[in-house]
Amino acid sequence: MPSTSRPDEPRTYDARSLMVLEGLEAVRKRPAMYIGSTDTKGLMHCLWEIIDNAVDEALGGFGESIEVVLGHDGSITVTDHARGIPVDTEPRTGLSGVEVVLTKLHAGGKFGSGSYGASGGLHGVGASVVNALSTRLDVEVARNGARWTMSFQSGIPGTFAGDGPDAPFTPGGGLVKSGRVPKGTTGTRIRYWPDRHIFLKDAKLSLADLHNRARQTSFLVPGLKIEVTDERGEEPSTEVFLHEGGISEFCEYLAQDQPLTDVIRLQGHDTFEETVPVLDEKGHMAPADVTRDLGVDIALRWGTGYDTLTKSFVNIIATPSGGTHVQGYDRGLVRAVGKALEGTRLLKSGEEVSKEDILEGLTTVVTVRLAEPQFEGQTKEVLGTPAVSRIVTRVVESELGKYFSSPRRDDKQASRTVLEKIVAASRTRVQARIHKEAQRRKNALESSTLPAKLKDCRSTDVDKCELFIVEGDSALGTAQRARNAEYQALLPIRGKILNVQKASITDMLKNLECASIIQVVGAGSGRSFDVDGIRYGKVIFMADADSDGAHIRTLLATLFFRYMRPMIEHGHVYSAVPPLHRFELINPKKGQEKYVYTYSDAEYERKLAEFTKKGIRFKEPQRYKGLGEMDADQLMETTMDPRHRTLRRLTLDDAEGAEGVFEMLMGTEVAPRKEFIIDGAYRLDQEHIDI
Structure with missing residues (x-):
């Protein structure tokens, strides 16, 4: 096939055009091949490689503790109290065991030598890759009654004249005996500074990920203590992880x-x-x-x-x-x-x-x-x-x-x-599939499966449609006159629905109110919930502004959190905010509203002070104790009309924290809930309690 080239391109292509990367050069040239990426994930992967080597020793029964220190100078230190990296000379290379482990790819004690029965590091490239991707790495080994030390710059052994990666460096040299240790003391300490020219600028060590990994490892290796110290902040912090119960x-x-x-x-x-391929006596690979x-x-x-x-x-x-x-x-x-x-x-x-x-x-x-x-x-x-x-x-x-x-x-x-x-769960999945197939908006009006008490809207635009879940039949009548029937639907619930945090799935499905809500939303429940199948872009809880109303909103939130959580995650669930008070002004001036609503006690006090200061006269303020006390015009203006109403969106920034709150408020354990109520009672202003 003919080829074309620009005049300024070299026309020769021979063996001299090929690049051969020696030793750890390949790691520095293509780091992502070895650690996955050069962002935070790759930076953390380097740390895992060093920690896993220490954990492998613990798996083998050597050493019961590991210390990890994130230094204020950007260094990372991992110390174990296991056998220590071998310091004797490896016969084939003539190098010490420490230098072999830290400079030779695919070198280590995990290739069938019998040193490890089960280990995490297997390819023999972990420690050497970390060394290659570090501007400085110091290793200290306690073994045979002596302390042995060695340093590297970007994988090259040598000597630093000072502390830190910027100290003057002289290549050359090997493992040095730098002192003595008490008899029986063994272990390895590795301190390294990642090369910031290789890793991305925004690559940072994640203390949360480190804690999670340390906690996870302490579960998997019962009895192993892992101590993590972070010196990067104003005050050093230390967390210790030790679990005896295993998995x-x-x-x-x-x-x-x-x-x-x-x-x-x-x-x-x-x-x-x-x-597996193994080396025979002649040095050839042969299957065995x-x-x-x-x-x-x-x-x-x-x-x-x-x-x-x-x-x-x-x-x-x-x-x-x-x-x-x-x-x-x-x-x-x-x-x-x-x-x-x-x-x-x-x-x-x-x-x-x-x-x-x-x-x-x-x-x-x-x-x-x-x-x-x-x-x-x-x-x-x-x-x-x-x-x-x-x-x-x-x-x-x-x-x-x-x-x-x-x-x-x-x-x-x-x-x-x-x-x-x-x-x-099987029956719920089948029911959800039926709902998805049969209860689409286009045939909802013809379907006889929707609850008769649903007051549906006319629009088929899901993004525009709103479903108000209304407490009580009395409030339903007012809301029905106040709503815009074009895009606002109403579903009344009778009293307080089932507490699904305590109940089983079977009991939840048998509950008429819960089943009606799931049916009307139209996207199934549980694992089979499909957010694309919802019939309303907004689901709005509308309950009285009292303790019973708060309980009902909590019960509804629990139902959606447990069985329709994607609705909350995608921002489709809201709580209406009805007013608490109404001022009726006497002879209002031009431009003034005759009725002024407030939605909290603090706002009520501010309005009261404002009207008193300005000499604005008003009748005795009305305190709303329920939605039924408002007429249709008032409910529409204050709570349902998108131009004037206030909605609170339910969000899920912390799923684990939310799970704990729901369990505390609605779960089977009484003691945490009692403690929460008692604690809140001390902060309550008794003058604001309606008697």
Whole structure:
């Protein structure tokens, strides 16, 4: 094929045109190949590589504590009290073990030498990559009764004449014995300064991510203490993470809803054959069959909610994108539940459950341990070892089957509750699909499935349509006369709806008021909720401005938070703000409104003071105790007319915090709610209480 080139381009292409990157040069040239990116994620990945090396020692039974320090000078220090990096000479390279680990890619003790049975770092590039991407790295090893030290600049060994990465540097030199340590003292201390020319300017270490990772690791390695110190602020802060309960305690920590079961532990062990390339006596690569040991340890717990959370790990490395171990877990879970349901009469003819139904409200920690697992890439986000899936499936199916068939009274009751929840989730999913197909706006008026008490609007424009959920039939009559029937719909509720924070899904679906609200919104509920299927762009709670009205708004908010949360996340849920007081002016001047409304006690006091100061006369102010006290014109003007009303939008900036508040206000535990009420009572001004 003919080619074209500009006159100023070189026309030669031979071996001299090829670039060969030696050693760690390749890492500095293409860092994203090794750490994923050069932003905050890549910066944190470097820290994980060093921490994971220390944790691997703890996994092997060496060292019970790790200290991490984020220095005020931009340095990062990781100290362990394990065996220490080997300081003797590696025979093939003639270098010390420390220099081999920190300068040679694919070098380490995790390639089948027997030093590690299960580890997180496997490719042998972690520490050397961090070294290559650091302007300075200092390593200190306590071993054989001596302290050994060595420094590097961008992966090149040498000596710094001073502290910090900007100190004068002289290349050359090796591992130096710098002092003695007490007998039996061992460990490794690595301090490094990331190269800010490689990482993006806005790449910053995340203390929150570090705390989460340290907490996670302390759960996965029971008894390991991880101490994190941040010296970057005005006042240094230290957090210590230590958990003895293992992944059972981790599962309880992760679960945000009320439990239906205790934490169920599924454990098993098996071996499998794997063909791997190994070096023969002549130094050639040859395939060989190796027997691998696989340990499976899973903790799971069903709760009353519908959210699913699965955390998976290989050795102690998180695999956020799953892999063969999670595939095996899913398959075993479906099989075990399917067999358990066969022995009951919960499913009617033609009904079936899906994986999504089983996962509803399920929190799981999946861990497997094996030597030399196959990951997809250095970032280790997906496990690829094929044989793991089969073994995990067998363990889950067998051990979970034992739980469902357990003769223990508590286990039988809990497993029955779980199976009922799964069947209810299946029926909810089917109902949601029917709603989605049958209750679209275009045929809503012809449909007989919508509640008769719904006073619908005429418009089919979802973004414009509003649904007012109104407390009581009396307020409904006033609201019906006050609304704009073109785009404002009304749904009355009778009194206080079911507290869904305490009730089961089945009870919620049986409740007429809850079912009507879900039906009218038209997008399903729970995991099957589809925000694209909603029939109204705004759902507005309209209740009296008293304690009962506040309770009703809280109950409605709980229903939407638990079963229609995307409505809140997408900003579709509001609370109306009706006025508390009305001033009727006597002989108002031109341009003055005859009626002035205030929406809080503070605003009432300001208006009262303003009118008194200006000599504006008014009749005795009216205090509204409910929506029914207003006539249609007043309700329209103050609460429903978009030109004058005030709405409060429900938002979800902190889902975990919101979950805690709902559980405290509406959950089964009485003590936290009582404490909240008592604490609030001391701050209440008794003069503002209506008697």
